[in-house]
Amino acid sequence: MDSMTLIAIASIVTAGLTIALGSIGPALGEGRAVATALSSLAQQPDAATTITRTLFVGLAMIESIAIYCFVVSMILIFANPFWNHIIAHAAGK
């Protein structure tokens, strides 16, 4: 297996694994956050705007972890420096 194949395999597998494993944690976290927000909304409907706003901010922060994994995955697929380097190397030969 030459290095070009190896780089391709590693990039593809890592890209898939990154986004797959990386979305588990944030999904669980967001579920818990929304569940707690709903129960506190049920307890104190007066504070609905504050709770909702804080919920959205918290969700965005949790979501950013999944976004980081997604960005790494996209870089591996579309802007992979190792792949570009090996392709330029092979084309130059």
Added chain:
Amino acid sequence: MHLSPDGIIFWQHGFLKLNATIAFTWGLMFVLAVGSKLVTRKLSTGLERSRWQNLLEIVVTAINGQIAEVGLRQPEKYLGFLGTLFLFVAMASIFTIVPGYEPPTGSLSTTAALAVCVFVAVPLFGIEDRGLGGYLRAYLKPTVIMLPFNIISELSRTLALAVRLFGNMMSGTMILAILLTITPFIFPIAMSALGLLTGMVQAYIFFILATVYIAAATRTRKATPEAKAESKPEGKVEPKPKAKDGTKPKE
């Protein structure tokens, strides 16, 4: 398939590039500036007002209210900066309705620039409010050992701001591009509606996070007793008047 509008280059000369990001950003700025100028040409203070003026008033009042709710004492001082952040990111997302347009916030350059603006603005507002010594002393709270962690958190939340907005916008356009090659008609429309929703939510998140960071940099003065006594009458959060029969009045 490109990762961001940076790939669409209209004109190039040496290392100067006119790519789609720059073109769309300037187009957005033009629309926002000229639109507001046209609407605010003849402002009326009476009951009769044009509907565009009404719309702008709603938007400005809502942003003002949000800034005050986070805890900043004079929202008008920060309204220009924070309102512009929100409006720019929101408009950048809304204009995806126009065909052939790609949000410039889908490029890491734009979101990094916005995050750097926030990174520079937070110390500026903090120093303006608390003085240089007071602002720098806040880095030593709660203990001196936290100094490197405070600095790191300052840098990492700027990075997080940039990458969060970039990732959300880029994923929206990329999902659309991928779906258009698979199932051409109805599903991409649903995804583009979802992209609009996440765009607006991300605009609000960016704005609220910038407000919270500025509030954290200017807040400590409110906590001292004499500042609390003088700020209570002028602050927006007044104690809610309880009705005579004990029921709480609605918000």
